[in-house]
Amino acid sequence: MPLSGSTASPSDFEARRAQWQSLWQNSPLRTPFAHIAYAESVRDVLGLDFRVEGNALDEAALLVYLKQRGPFEEVVVPPFTPYTPLLLRTRLTASEATQHDAPLSTLLQTLPAYAFAALHTPPALSDVRPFHWAGWHPTPLYTYHLQLDQQEDLLARWSASQRRLFRKNENKFEVAEQTEASQTIATLCHASYSRQKRPFPIKPAQLQHMIERMQKAGLARTFTATNKTNGEVEGGFALLLDDETAYYWVVGSIPGPAMTILLGTVLPMLFAEGIQIFDFVGANTPSIAEFKRRFGPTLTPYYRMERYDSHTYRVLHTLRRMV
Numbered sequence: 001m002p003l004s005g006s007t008a009s010p011s012d013f014e015a016r017r018a019q020w021q022s023l024w025q026n027s028p029l030r031t032p033f034a035h036i037a038y039a040e041s042v043r044d045v046l047g048l049d050f051r052v053e054g055n056a057l058d059e060a061a062l063l064v065y066l067k068q069r070g071p072f073e074e075v076v077v078p079p080f081t082p083y084t085p086l087l088l089r090t091r092l093t094a095s096e097a098t099q100h101d102a103p104l105s106t107l108l109q110t111l112p113a114y115a116f117a118a119l120h121t122p123p124a125l126s127d128v129r130p131f132h133w134a135g136w137h138p139t140p141l142y143t144y145h146l147q148l149d150q151q152e153d154l155l156a157r158w159s160a161s162q163r164r165l166f167r168k169n170e171n172k173f174e175v176a177e178q179t180e181a182s183q184t185i186a187t188l189c190h191a192s193y194s195r196q197k198r199p200f201p202i203k204p205a206q207l208q209h210m211i212e213r214m215q216k217a218g219l220a221r222t223f224t225a226t227n228k229t230n231g232e233v234e235g236g237f238a239l240l241l242d243d244e245t246a247y248y249w250v251v252g253s254i255p256g257p258a259m260t261i262l263l264g265t266v267l268p269m270l271f272a273e274g275i276q277i278f279d280f281v282g283a284n285t286p287s288i289a290e291f292k293r294r295f296g297p298t299l300t301p302y303y304r305m306e307r308y309d310s311h312t313y314r315v316l317h318t319l320r321r322m323v
Helices: 010-026 036-046 103-110 129-133 151-156 160-172 182-195 204-216 258-272 286-293 310-322
Strands: 049-053 060-069 072-076 086-088 116-121 137-147 173-177 220-227 233-242 245-253 277-279 298-308
Touching: 010 036, 010 060, 010 086, 036 049, 036 060, 036 204, 060 103, 060 116, 103 129, 137 286, 151 258, 160 173, 160 258, 173 258, 182 204, 182 220, 182 233, 182 245, 204 220, 204 233, 204 245, 220 258, 233 258, 245 258
Parallel strands: 072 116, 245 277
Antiparallel strands: 049 060, 060 072, 060 086, 116 298, 137 277, 137 298, 173 220, 220 233, 233 245
């Protein structure tokens, strides 16, 4: 029986919830986006129910978010959720990728035939051939991974223009961890989308609530950069953290040096606390990718996977245009 956020009995739900979290604790594919607390925040704040697929949660499982469109149930990727929760107990080997009875292949074979399904595989899954062989259509996407270091060594890998910007302005800002900054960061993020003429996928208040839910779960930290001259917060971000990786999750700033100052100050702080990798969470929009590239990260692929019946997809496309 799949774990569903709304239809499972309390005892079934708690048992499967515990199984999922046990697998999450040990999976090489784990991210904060696969934590059950994150799925519950998406359900409660955005109204997208979830279901955990996988008959044997000790080896492989997939958490999907569901949207009802007319008579069809489709699997969607929620806003601000770059990686779909996919967990394997052990890293996929080249040998297992070709075996039909391996945990990932078995999981894909037993998934329900949703009218439409879209997933974003986590970057730690570099071999996605099992999806292709199971009838999924892959599209490459990219993020940037930055190896953290002490400030001087970190800045040495930045572009010359970013180093100059940081050095010229670092004393003009106060950078601090602000636990009550969720509304400010959500507002800055919304304003950044507006300047880039990009539609904001949810309400700022919903994003604020998601940040606060992740803070309460111990998965999110919020930082701001305040202009010392006028006292205005000019940049901020909410990071999701897990193990040795931090994720550049909800981000916003006014035009200027504030975000560069934030990154140059906070990243060495995280390194001192044991964080090794900074995931910039996406490099798929040219202007945004160029900004992130200047910090010296490594381009890292992940994949959007889609599976659908062509006739059903045409009907769904029509329904989407009606709402």
